[in-house]
Amino acid sequence: MMKITLVGQPNCGKSTIFNHVAGYKAITSNFPGKTVTYSISKMTFQGMTSEIVDLPGSYSMTSFDLAELEARKYLLREKIDVVINVIDASLLGRGLELTLQLLELNLPTVICLNMIDEAETKGIIIDTDKLSHLLGLPVVTTIAHKGWGLNKLFETAFKVGQKSAKSEFLTFSKDVEQVIKDLSEYIKKTDYSEKFNVPYRFLATKLLENDQDFIDEIKNTDMEFIKAVQGYQHQLEQCRDRSSDEVISSERHHLSMQLYESVVKLSKPRKEIRNYLDSVLMHPVFGYISLAVIMYLFFNFVFYVGAIFEEPLLDFFYQFLPFAEETLGADSLLYHIVSGVVQGLAGGIAIVLPFLFPFLLGLAFLEDTGYLPRVAYLMDTFLHRIGLHGKAIIPLILGYGCTVPAVMATRILESERDRFITSVLTTMIPCAARITIIFGLVAFYLGPRAAIFVFLFNIVVVAIAGNILSNIMPEITPGMILEIPAYHVPSIKILLSKVWLRMKEFIVIAWPLLIVGSVVLSLLQHWHLEEFINQLISPITLLLGLPVTVGVTLIFGVLRKELSMVMLVQALGVTNISTAMSATQIMTFTIFVLFYVPCVATLAVLIKEIGSKRTLFAIVFTFLIALILATITRFVY
Amino acid sequence: MVVSLTDIKSGSKVRVARIRGGLGIRQRLSCLGIHPGDIMLLQKSGFMKGPVLVNIHGNQVALGRGIATKILVEVE
Numbered sequence: 001m002m003k004i005t006l007v008g009q010p011n012c013g014k015s016t017i018f019n020h021v022a023g024y025k026a027i028t029s030n031f032p033g034k035t036v037t038y039s040i041s042k043m044t045f046q047g048m049t050s051e052i053v054d055l056p057g058s059y060s061m062t063s064f065d066l067a068e069l070e071a072r073k074y075l076l077r078e079k080i081d082v083v084i085n086v087i088d089a090s091l092l093g094r095g096l097e098l099t100l101q102l103l104e105l106n107l108p109t110v111i112c113l114n115m116i117d118e119a120e121t122k123g124i125i126i127d128t129d130k131l132s133h134l135l136g137l138p139v140v141t142t143i144a145h146k147g148w149g150l151n152k153l154f155e156t157a158f159k160v161g162q163k164s165a166k167s168e169f170l171t172f173s174k175d176v177e178q179v180i181k182d183l184s185e186y187i188k189k190t191d192y193s194e195k196f197n198v199p200y201r202f203l204a205t206k207l208l209e210n211d212q213d214f215i216d217e218i219k220n221t222d223m224e225f226i227k228a229v230q231g232y233q234h235q236l237e238q239c240r241d242r243s244s245d246e247v248i249s250s251e252r253h254h255l256s257m258q259l260y261e262s263v264v265k266l267s268k269p270r271k272e273i274r275n276y277l278d279s280v281l282m283h284p285v286f287g288y289i290s291l292a293v294i295m296y297l298f299f300n301f302v303f304y305v306g307a308i309f310e311e312p313l314l315d316f317f318y319q320f321l322p323f324a325e326e327t328l329g330a331d332s333l334l335y336h337i338v339s340g341v342v343q344g345l346a347g348g349i350a351i352v353l354p355f356l357f358p359f360l361l362g363l364a365f366l367e368d369t370g371y372l373p374r375v376a377y378l379m380d381t382f383l384h385r386i387g388l389h390g391k392a393i394i395p396l397i398l399g400y401g402c403t404v405p406a407v408m409a410t411r412i413l414e415s416e417r418d419r420f421i422t423s424v425l426t427t428m429i430p431c432a433a434r435i436t437i438i439f440g441l442v443a444f445y446l447g448p449r450a451a452i453f454v455f456l457f458n459i460v461v462v463a464i465a466g467n468i469l470s471n472i473m474p475e476i477t478p479g480m481i482l483e484i485p486a487y488h489v490p491s492i493k494i495l496l497s498k499v500w501l502r503m504k505e506f507i508v509i510a511w512p513l514l515i516v517g518s519v520v521l522s523l524l525q526h527w528h529l530e531e532f533i534n535q536l537i538s539p540i541t542l543l544l545g546l547p548v549t550v551g552v553t554l555i556f557g558v559l560r561k562e563l564s565m566v567m568l569v570q571a572l573g574v575t576n577i578s579t580a581m582s583a584t585q586i587m588t589f590t591i592f593v594l595f596y597v598p599c600v601a602t603l604a605v606l607i608k609e610i611g612s613k614r615t616l617f618a619i620v621f622t623f624l625i626a627l628i629l630a631t632i633t634r635f636v637y
Numbered sequence: 638m639v640v641s642l643t644d645i646k647s648g649s650k651v652r653v654a655r656i657r658g659g660l661g662i663r664q665r666l667s668c669l670g671i672h673p674g675d676i677m678l679l680q681k682s683g684f685m686k687g688p689v690l691v692n693i694h695g696n697q698v699a700l701g702r703g704i705a706t707k708i709l710v711e712v713e
Contacts, residue, residue, distance in 0.1 A: 059668030060664070060667075060668050062664055090695065091670075091695065091696055093670070094694060094696065122695060243660075245660055245663065246663060246673075249667045249672070250673070250674075253667065253672050278697075282690065284684040284687075373699070377687075377688055377699040378687075380688045380701055381686060381687035384686065384702070389701050390701070414665075478662070478704075479700070479702070480699060480704065481666065481669060481698065481700055481701070481704055482688075482698065482700075483696065485697075
């Protein structure tokens with residue numbers, strides 16, 4: 001089976017191509033903001049089945065970003081039949097810098113000039129035949145979000161893959177090329193080229209560029225080799241009077257610019273309304289006003305759509321319960337299992353799904369239009385004050401949907417410290433499940449104003465917690481370098497397939513836990529074990545002035561947050577919670593549930609992303625915050 | 638005259654003279670097409686210590702305050 005790999009810089013439309021051909025069969029371990037771990041799918045094209053892989057967007061083949069390093073490792077490790085190098089045609093000059101590095105890998109390659117319409121609007125006319133001739137590779141033009149040119153692209157890719165025609169590198173200036181050649185000869189005498197499975201020249205240029213990943217691997221065992229490399233680096237520095245990495249990167253830059261100038265004819269760019277959008281949306285005053293309006297509309301849309309479906313769906317599930325009670329008997333074991341399953345299903349389908357779907361749809365829309373990076377730009381000033389930078393806003397916004405993808409989205413941040421702090425903060429943002437608690441308890445029993453207060457209070461607490469964490473780890477963040485892409489009109493097909501991919505992940509991780517959780521609770525009740533748990537938790541419930549019977553719901557809140565509320569009704573044995581809990585108790589309970597210990601699914605990704613020690617820290621940290629704030633609420637509210 | 642990017646008024650065209658700082662920042666900037674010698678347009682200088690927005694080779698890039706101070710430029 002042929003293996004096709006999509007490689008390209010961020011925002012080049014790579015994932016759009018993937019989503020177009022992969023369809024619902026795609027498997028991915030990512031769903032947040034960007035393609036971070038790779039997505040994979042089978043596709044059948046003209047009767048041939050092949051495997052298509054969408055790698056994380058990489059600006060360069062030099063490792064300094066987690067996702068880029070993973071992309072490169074994949075390219076070096078896997079046996080790939082053909083690489084499709086996707087380039088945003090309107091940014092051809094910059095895109096070619098990655099292409100030049102890919103050429104050094106000697107893999108069968110096809111160039112895909114995507115968003116060719118975009119380039120023409122900008123007044124960039126590309127002579128594709130000439131480009132193809134200069135690079136020695138086939139060049140196909142596409143407009144991925146319309147699906148235009150994709151057939152030809154894959155047809156060409158198959159041909160190249162079958163012939164397995166290897167790409168050839170282009171040469172730099174003579175003096176620089178000589179040093180690369182000398183170093184390549186030196187590498188030939190060692191087994192590093194085989195060890196890393198890369199061509200000599202690729203390894204030579206990367207070593208001259210001081211590539212940390214390669215150098216670290218060699219450093220521990222072979223200082224002699226490193227010393228020799230430093231000798232060659234020194235030669236380059238002598239040639240050009242600047243550091244060797246700068247020499248290589250500027251050589252590559254010049255070569256790309258040369259290529260660009262010889263294949264591009266510039267004409268007058270067309271005037272468009274979207275060019276003026278940023279003068280409002282990124283304006284120092286109107287920008288923030290628009291942001292507030294857009295976020296208000298976004299969350300209104302989510303809750304409006306969610307509310308339409310929530311009640312009828314809940315009614316649908318709960319109508320089975322009296323029926324089951326009648327036929328199975330209220331005290332039977334089977335009835336408890338059935339009611340557990342029904343409540344688990346109801347929680348997933350009727351409470352979370354109605355909000356998660358519109359949320360993910362709205363988010364995909366903001367993402368595909370290109371608005372999210374503008375949000376990061378606007379928020380940089382504020383996030384700077386709590387020791388993070390603008391990009392951290394993306395995981396934080398995602399947190400309002402589901403914490404699991406939000407934690408995964410922290411990978412877009414460069415420094416480990418920023419990823420850690422942002423991960424902990426996202427767990428404190430109310431996810432769809434906790435938002436339903438705020439709505440179901442606070443808004444329902446205490447009024448909408450109290451609910452708005454909870455949301456604002458939460459933001460203040462997150463900001464303060466951010467400040468505390470950055471003071472504990474006072475490292476200077478590398479600062480924001482963020483591309484602000486042009487606005488696009490998103491395609492509905494792509495939006496839906498994105499939403500589907502993310503939902504699938506949520507369903508796989510969360511639903512089984514949800515159903516198991518509610519069955520276990522039902523069984524505990526059947527055997528009357530919940531009293532024992534309530535006793536265990538009683539120090540907390542007593543401190544917070546809550547009924548002792550709610551103890552068990554707090555344990556289940558860790559399994560799935562919305563279980564805390566769903567099971568509150570069960571635990572208290574009333575349908576109207578206000579008859580069993582006072583206003584203060586309802587508020588205290590909500591504040592505690594809002595902040596304490598992340599849910600199991602979140603803990604699982606936290607361990608994966610930041611390690612078990614730091615996850616433990618996150619648990620203790622959020623638990624303490626919840627305890628302190630809820631105690632204060634008890635006496636103040 | 639060589640000054641830091643944060644000391645420039647919005648709307649000026651500048652040439653990158655030098656990038657202060659280590660390998661990491663140089664590489665990250667070069668990925669987005671910012672190299673010494675390149676010409677870029679400062680679209681928005683930062684307000685309230687916020688990021689600056691530049692247009693480089695027809696592409697918009699936002700640079701945090703800390704990064705922007707490390708980019709030394711000459712006004713064209």
